Amino acid sequence: MIPRVAIEIPGGTRRLDRIFSLIQDCEYSVHDLSRVQLDRAKPRTPRFNMPFELGFAVAWQMLGSGRHMWFVMESQNYRLAKSLSDLNGTDPYIHAGTIDGVFREMANALVRRGRQPSVLQMWAVYREVRGKIPAILQRCGTQTVFQARVFEELSFAANVAAGEIVR
Amino acid sequence: MRGPFIITAPFATPEDTARLYGIPKRRAKELRKMVEDSLAKKGYVIGGRKEHTVSKNGASRNASHSHRLKVKVRANPKVKSKTRNASRRKTARAKARTAR
Numbered sequence: 001m002i003p004r005v006a007i008e009i010p011g012g013t014r015r016l017d018r019i020f021s022l023i024q025d026c027e028y029s030v031h032d033l034s035r036v037q038l039d040r041a042k043p044r045t046p047r048f049n050m051p052f053e054l055g056f057a058v059a060w061q062m063l064g065s066g067r068h069m070w071f072v073m074e075s076q077n078y079r080l081a082k083s084l085s086d087l088n089g090t091d092p093y094i095h096a097g098t099i100d101g102v103f104r105e106m107a108n109a110l111v112r113r114g115r116q117p118s119v120l121q122m123w124a125v126y127r128e129v130r131g132k133i134p135a136i137l138q139r140c141g142t143q144t145v146f147q148a149r150v151f152e153e154l155s156f157a158a159n160v161a162a163g164e165i166v167r
Numbered sequence: 168m169r170g171p172f173i174i175t176a177p178f179a180t181p182e183d184t185a186r187l188y189g190i191p192k193r194r195a196k197e198l199r200k201m202v203e204d205s206l207a208k209k210g211y212v213i214g215g216r217k218e219h220t221v222s223k224n225g226a227s228r229n230a231s232h233s234h235r236l237k238v239k240v241r242a243n244p245k246v247k248s249k250t251r252n253a254s255r256r257k258t259a260r261a262k263a264r265t266a267r
Contacts, residue, residue, distance in 0.1 A: 001174070001176060002184050108171060109171060110171065111173050111174065128202060128206065132205075153194075156181060156184050156185055157198055157201070159180075159181050160198065160202040160203065161202050161206065163181060164202075
């Protein structure tokens with residue numbers, strides 16, 4: 001599995017088209033709704049991007065390929081039932097807003113026979129990649145990880161680290 | 168809770184990842200070396216079996232081997248005598264004198 005993100009697609013196309021194209025290309029999608037909250041800037045508004053993208057994935061699974069699999073993550077129990085009751089009957093994976101929780105829930109959601117990484121191994125890969133962020137940022141001449149090139153290099157580094165750590 | 172979803176797709180290799188993202192080969196090599204060097208420092212054997220540095224008191228297996236090797240060399244009297252300078256060896260005459 002190779003992670004994809006909307007920023008990696010060239011900017012000529014509309015963001016919406018890019019996101020839908022990525023969902024169509026991917027077999028799995030993970031939608032974290034824990035950040036659907038009011039921002040600080042006035043007028044304070046909630047961020048609806050994630051639920052909107054989840055809607056795309058659900059539609060693609062139901063009407064499109066049928067082979068697409070989507071997962072919903074939340075930080076709190078029962079919050080999804082309140083914020084998005086249309087998804088009642090779908091249990092989200094609750095990560096409690098922690099890195100450990102994200103690893104645990106990802107391991108619960110996606111299971112592989114044989115070479116299945118443990119949470120400890122995920123931590124090892126995470127630490128390894130985190131340690132490489134300053135060097136990669138410096139080389140890319142930026143200060144944010146939310147850029148296509150930085151994301152790709154971090155993802156590549158994670159792939160190399162996982163290949164060595166998870167055997 | 169939803170049941171787990173079993174993934175059947177094979178693990179993506181770094182080459183696959185680099186190809187998909189369009190990372191140049193040279194840069195991919197640099198990144199790979201950077202990660203592998205860092206992991207090697209942490210005790211992982213790169214390209215082979217994984218080896219955690221979880222031996223007693225944080226000493227890795229390699230470290231204990233080298234230690235054992237040192238002890239062996241020191242304890243071997245033959246090796247020690249061989250390394251001795253010829254000018255400092257006791258002559259047969261001197262040996263006979265001390266024996267008296």
